[in-house]
């Protein structure tokens with residue numbers, strides 16, 4: 001992006017940019033999360049959305065419970081194999097471009113549940129962008145993950161269809 | 162009016178002399194071992210004649226290599242009263258063997274047994290004869306093993322993965 005304020009070119013000036021940059025700038029600052037909370041980590045995620053930690057400072061407070069309106073999936077909580085197909089289906093229903101945060105030890109690698117029912121890391125069936133360790137992670141850690149997603153969008157972006 | 166607990170147990174014994182096998186007292190809790198074939202009539206008697214209207218819990222234990230017969234089905238039944246002392250709980254245990262573990266359902270006596278029996282079936286593979294809808298309740302319906310049996314490896318995720326992949330395929334169809 002560049003700013004051109006030359007009075008010869010029209011007084012108040014104008015911006016030059018590319019469609020991609022502009023679109024990604026908008027995406028990065030208005031992430032709409034799909035909160036996929038299945039266990040204790042979801043409580044911490046709610047804390048992040050609420051006023052004390054206030055994710056709206058990063059433009060990502062509009063939690064959408066319809067995957068069609070979301071572009072960031074925050075998977076927070078233990079994912080069992082029975083739930084995994086639901087999780088995958090919701091991910092598939094989200095429109096492109098989309099990103100995934102794996103919040104908590106459970107989603108990163110099964111956490112304390114080395115058992116017959118629990119998926120040992122959601123990257124078995126989802127493309128994860130950012131992993132957040134902790135059981136549960138501090139709200140600051142989730143905010144950091146959202147900021148990492150913003151960085152990623154800024155650096156790598158996504159095509160404008 | 163306080164409820165005489167001893168009397169209840171002795172009433173049970175006189176009503177079912179052959180089928181009350183043993184009673185145990187531990188820390189003020191009474192456990193009655195009963196003949197598993199008579200479980201439905203014993204439970205019916207407890208509810209209809211002695212007012213044990215509430216089935217607090219229904220579960221099972223696998224005593225593989227510890228006891229024989231292998232399984233015990235455990236019933237916690239409760240009787241409500243106006244006074245604290247009239248609130249009484251009694252525990253029934255029925256032993257059932259390894260080969261085709263089956264016991265009569267008590268759904269017709271306490272409706273709450275419906276899901277509890279389904280959970281036991283899901284986890285231990287114990288069949289409840291006369292249950293209206295004996296399906297798995299926690300694990301996927303096409304799941305094979307019974308995960309709380311002691312000879313099942315709790316870290317074995319193969320069957321879960323299979324069900325998961327099948328569910329994914331159904332989604333894409």
Ligand code: SF4
Nearest residue numbers: 040041104105106135
């Ligand atoms: S990582 Fe810990 S806090 Fe988070 S869902 Fe798993 S057990 Fe709960």
